[in-house]
Amino acid sequence: MSIFQDIRTAFSRRDNALNQLLLINVLVFVAFLLFRTIIFLATQNRQGHMPVLEWLALPSVPGTLLTRPWTLLTYSFIHFDFFHILFNLLNLYWFGALVREYLGDRRLVSLYVLGALAGAALYLLAFNLLPVFRGTPAILYGASASVTAVILAAATLLPDFTFSIILLGPVRIKYIAAVLVIVSIAGVNGGNPGGEIAHIGGAILGYFFIKQLQRGRDLGRPVQAVGDWVGRLVTGRPNLRVTHRSRPVESTTKATGPRKPGQEEIDLILDKISRSGYESLSKEEKQKLFKASQQ
Structure with a gap:
């Protein structure tokens, strides 16, 4: 190559x-x-x-x-x-x-x-x-x-x-x-x-x-x-529009993958990093931090 x-x-x-x-x-x-x-x-x-x-x-x-x-x-x-x-x-x-x-x-x-x-x-x-x-x-x-x-x-x-x-x-x-x-x-x-x-x-x-x-x-x-x-302007891709539809209550309880962590959770994780370093995080906390970075 x-x-x-x-x-x-x-x-x-x-x-x-x-x-x-x-x-x-x-x-x-x-x-x-x-x-x-x-x-x-x-x-x-x-x-x-x-x-x-x-x-x-x-x-x-x-x-x-x-x-x-x-x-x-x-x-x-x-x-x-x-x-x-x-x-x-x-x-x-x-x-x-x-x-x-x-x-x-x-x-x-x-x-x-x-x-x-x-x-x-x-x-x-x-x-x-x-x-x-x-x-x-x-x-x-x-x-x-x-x-x-x-x-x-x-x-x-x-x-x-x-x-x-x-x-x-x-x-x-x-x-x-x-x-x-x-x-x-x-x-x-x-x-x-x-x-x-x-x-x-x-x-x-x-x-x-x-x-x-x-x-x-x-x-x-x-x-x-x-x-x-700028990215949309260069690629010519239009803005995506999301249409929300009502669903039965029971369908919203079905697992569709890991939930996105809330801001309070992320703040607690960041505070823990500040106090004890990244190495102190558990595997679950590291995954939450990574998921939040992709939002």
Whole structure:
């Protein structure tokens, strides 16, 4: 099977959000790498790719942003440095797998998108309101805000889950998340203040996303609704209409498969995970959590 067929297969699956996010980032990175090389060979100009980058990266100037509103999202898929994309995608893979397993594909995508928007919002506020940044045009690109949102979401949901880190051994992910936030705050006065500020925006979103979810409010529903609308627009499938018909009382008591868990049950399970970790769940509780993630 060819690489192109593998990519097509990956995007044709509906339960493959993590791999799809990883692939989009890799494909964009490779496309820009080839584009930069071709431009350099043709023009001998190492900055010949900048017009395309500026068209997709997030500008700090509001007037420019109004002419490029798509950059609020497209910036979160652009990388130029190999170690930048490697670090981001490794973290997205590790922490995204946790979020996907416990909350499902749709909420993982919602976190990625909302993390990008939150990072963009804080970046724009900082560069237009804080005197230290105001008047300094800049652009923002990279998946770091989205990835940070996923990391903080995983750490908020499963604070005592451990990763084995070389030279350190088992480390709880709540400490990994805490170090990441501290490093981002400390880096605001460094060489990449815009990126660090976006990290903080993503971190805040990831934390509140889980806290609101535990209270029964899914902040990702608008993102999911827009995604469903775009999907119907692309595929041409009409909205499904469900007609409810009255049935005899006795027929409603027949078993038709496992019942869907209620929000109270899910909240109790999430609380248990927060206290004791995912490993403390029974098989039945894990099945309920997985079923809820598919709703």
